[in-house]
Amino acid sequence: MINTPYLLFLGDAPDALAAKVAQGIRDWRPEFCVGQHRMTGCKADMGLTDMTLIEARSAGARTLVIGVANRGGTISQAWKKVLVQALESGFDLASGLHNLLCDEPDLVAAAKANGRALHDVRVPSVDYPIANGIKRQGKRCLAVGTDCSVGKMYTAMCMEREMRDRGMNATFRATGQTGILITGNGVPLDAVIADFMAGSVEYLTPDNDVDHWDLIEGQGSLFHVSYSGVTMALIHGGQPDALILSHEPTRTHMRGLPDYDLPSLETLRDMALPLARIANPSCQVVGISVNTKAMQDNAAREYLAEIEMRMGLPATDPFRYGSGSLVDALAKI
Amino acid sequence: MINTPYLLFLGDAPDALAAKVAQGIRDWRPEFCVGQHRMTGCKADMGLTDMTLIEARSAGARTLVIGVANRGGTISQAWKKVLVQALESGFDLASGLHNLLCDEPDLVAAAKANGRALHDVRVPSVDYPIANGIKRQGKRCLAVGTDCSVGKMYTAMCMEREMRDRGMNATFRATGQTGILITGNGVPLDAVIADFMAGSVEYLTPDNDVDHWDLIEGQGSLFHVSYSGVTMALIHGGQPDALILSHEPTRTHMRGLPDYDLPSLETLRDMALPLARIANPSCQVVGISVNTKAMQDNAAREYLAEIEMRMGLPATDPFRYGSGSLVDALAKI
Numbered sequence: 001m002i003n004t005p006y007l008l009f010l011g012d013a014p015d016a017l018a019a020k021v022a023q024g025i026r027d028w029r030p031e032f033c034v035g036q037h038r039m040t041g042c043k044a045d046m047g048l049t050d051m052t053l054i055e056a057r058s059a060g061a062r063t064l065v066i067g068v069a070n071r072g073g074t075i076s077q078a079w080k081k082v083l084v085q086a087l088e089s090g091f092d093l094a095s096g097l098h099n100l101l102c103d104e105p106d107l108v109a110a111a112k113a114n115g116r117a118l119h120d121v122r123v124p125s126v127d128y129p130i131a132n133g134i135k136r137q138g139k140r141c142l143a144v145g146t147d148c149s150v151g152k153m154y155t156a157m158c159m160e161r162e163m164r165d166r167g168m169n170a171t172f173r174a175t176g177q178t179g180i181l182i183t184g185n186g187v188p189l190d191a192v193i194a195d196f197m198a199g200s201v202e203y204l205t206p207d208n209d210v211d212h213w214d215l216i217e218g219q220g221s222l223f224h225v226s227y228s229g230v231t232m233a234l235i236h237g238g239q240p241d242a243l244i245l246s247h248e249p250t251r252t253h254m255r256g257l258p259d260y261d262l263p264s265l266e267t268l269r270d271m272a273l274p275l276a277r278i279a280n281p282s283c284q285v286v287g288i289s290v291n292t293k294a295m296q297d298n299a300a301r302e303y304l305a306e307i308e309m310r311m312g313l314p315a316t317d318p319f320r321y322g323s324g325s326l327v328d329a330l331a332k333i
Numbered sequence: 334m335i336n337t338p339y340l341l342f343l344g345d346a347p348d349a350l351a352a353k354v355a356q357g358i359r360d361w362r363p364e365f366c367v368g369q370h371r372m373t374g375c376k377a378d379m380g381l382t383d384m385t386l387i388e389a390r391s392a393g394a395r396t397l398v399i400g401v402a403n404r405g406g407t408i409s410q411a412w413k414k415v416l417v418q419a420l421e422s423g424f425d426l427a428s429g430l431h432n433l434l435c436d437e438p439d440l441v442a443a444a445k446a447n448g449r450a451l452h453d454v455r456v457p458s459v460d461y462p463i464a465n466g467i468k469r470q471g472k473r474c475l476a477v478g479t480d481c482s483v484g485k486m487y488t489a490m491c492m493e494r495e496m497r498d499r500g501m502n503a504t505f506r507a508t509g510q511t512g513i514l515i516t517g518n519g520v521p522l523d524a525v526i527a528d529f530m531a532g533s534v535e536y537l538t539p540d541n542d543v544d545h546w547d548l549i550e551g552q553g554s555l556f557h558v559s560y561s562g563v564t565m566a567l568i569h570g571g572q573p574d575a576l577i578l579s580h581e582p583t584r585t586h587m588r589g590l591p592d593y594d595l596p597s598l599e600t601l602r603d604m605a606l607p608l609a610r611i612a613n614p615s616c617q618v619v620g621i622s623v624n625t626k627a628m629q630d631n632a633a634r635e636y637l638a639e640i641e642m643r644m645g646l647p648a649t650d651p652f653r654y655g656s657g658s659l660v661d662a663l664a665k666i
Contacts, residue, residue, distance in 0.1 A: 024630055033463075038585055076555045077613050078627060094408045106575065130559050131558055131559040132559070132589075132590070133558040133559065133587075133590045133592065133593060134592070135592070155396065168584060189527060190526075190527050190528040191526055191527065191528070192526070192527050193523075193524055193525070193526060193527070193528070193591070194522060194523050194524065194525050194527060194530050194563045195523040195524070195559075195560065195563070197527050198558055198561070199559070200558055200634045203392070222565075222608070222611075223611055224463070225466040225531055225569035225570070225572075225611060225612045226463050226464040226466065226528075226569075227528065227531070227532060228531070228565045228566070228567030228608075229527065229562040229563060229564075229565040229569070230528070230562060231562075231565075232555075232561045232562040232564075232565040233527070233561070233562030236558035236559075236561050236562070239558075256465075257465070259467070259468070260611075268559075271607065271608070274560075274604065275555070275604070276555055278555075278558065278561075278593075279558045299558070305578045320553065
């Protein structure tokens with residue numbers, strides 16, 4: 001668990017995209033964001049108050065979150081100075097970079113000297129159990145995609161917000177680095193050892209109130225040969241009651257695999273549902289989330305209407321048009 | 334790669350079962366076995382010449398393989414003495430125990446002082462790539478099970494032997510600790526980090542001669558919620574041309590999961606084949622291997638005949654009745 005609230009470190013981000021982790025935190029947990037800290041030349045802006053480390057500490061910030069990625073995921077010497085000062089000012093540090101905080105001797109030394117914590121969210125910090133498959137109380141929803149990076153995390157985030165707005169009992173469960181930095185906890189599933197993957201998802205989504213929904217962040221795709229094992233572990237460890245099918249209609253091939261076509265939504269449904277029913281025989285496919293970012297409004301609405309008709313399920317771009325229809329479907333389970 | 338040939342260390346094995354790793358090496362790679370080394374009270378016997386460390390070194394043995402497991406997978410003080418002597422006598426050590434050789438300071442020191450290697454086959458020793466899904470040359474066969482521990486490794490081993498006897502070009506590819514100790518190399522798949530599972534299987538089964546068959550050791554089951562992600566990675570990383578369905582007919586529930594029934598062979602076929610065709614559209618299910626150990630000969634033969642009729646595929650217990658019909662089926666691809 002990472003201490004909140006945060007000061008978002010944007011470093012010397014060359015553009016807005018480089019700060020997408022910070023953007024995610026800003027979008028989904030504004031209440032965690034005390035301010036932003038930018039270095040000379042920073043081209044990203046979260047619209048938060050620019051603060052020095054001291055100002056942010058006075059305003060209550062407890063963790064400096066590295067919300068920016070360098071090319072290669074490294075920690076530059078210029079950043080290092082700020083990070084050491086932050087530790088000396090009483091901040092914990094949190095990072096999702098490939099270059100781990102705990103692999104940098106000067107950061108480790110400064111953290112130790114000042115009694116602060118270094119959170120590398122790429123590295124599991126828990127010895128997860130092997131999955132036992134025992135049915136848990138409460139309900140769980142998982143988005144499964146025709147491909148990687150089609151909007152599964154944003155779908156779960158949008159649904160959590162909508163459900164909370166309606167007074168429903170719901171929790172987003174992060175399984176990736178960005179999700180963990182956004183929410184302050186979770187399981188870095190792609191870094192978990194094979195035998196413990198499904199167990200880590202059980203650990204992440206334990207017994208809960210009967211009316212509680214876990215909105216589990218999806219990963220990979222059953223149809224993406226590089227990561228399908230991770231998706232499989234989510235489906236069996238998460239024992240979802242509800243699946244959302246996620247799709248990006250303009251993708252011409254599977255991400256990073258030029259020789260692989262995307263499956264249809266029907267093919268995804270027919271593969272994912274029987275697999276999910278192994279762990280939870282009452283699992284249902286309840287709706288479809290489409291990432292229409294690359295489409296004009298008209299084309300997107302037409303596409304969604306066509307999908308609804310064809311599949312007989314609510315279809316929306318939850319980030320663009322709201323997730324109300326998906327939440328309506330969940331509420332009926 | 335572990336240096337061969339081996340001296341098999343049986344320690345103070347309380348019974349034959351405790352030495353099942355040694356038994357596997359003895360059964361499948363007798364040409365690697367120079368002899369056995371037993372301590373006082375050892376109840377296991379591989380039928381090999383009992384040798385002192387010095388005798389075995391003189392006979393050419395290069396690695397002492399721990400072919401026995403203590404309760405809890407620990408390295409006892411009594412074993413430690415022998416292991417240190419072995420390092421001093423010029424042996425490398427190889428082990429699949431949970432208690433790693435490289436976590437024992439006295440073994441590490443003795444290995445270093447004598448310039449010897451410690452092989453912990455539970456721990457990956459390679460930085461595996463992320464799978465790229467590119468079609469590889471040569472052919473690959475994978476056994477997929479209705480459950481874990483139904484005989485997938487023995488199926489592949491039997492087929493490799495039969496194929497080599499026929500002069501076919503075939504290699505068993507180990508994905509588990511026992512298989513790695515038997516053959517001297519492989520990928521400890523259950524210990525690989527999630528993102529690299531499928532890539533490790535690609536690494537294990539690279540481009541090969543057009544007529545070469547990899548016989549990939551299966552792991553877990555698509556229907557076993559604890560390990561299905563590992564199975565999925567094998568199916569997609571291995572891009573098999575041929576699947577063998579493996580089954581144990583007397584199992585009353587999934588191993589370790591009392592609330593989970595085994596699937597039928599038909600259900601396994603209908604789940605595994607479409608998943609395999611994502612990576613290799615020409616994949617076929619070619620036969621069925623049944624572990625009939627718990628059945629009388631008559632019952633076993635009747636069961637196999639019934640399965641052949643029902644499924645329209647060759648069915649055999651490859652260890653009991655030979656794998657000829659499975660290899661015949663492979664030879665037709």
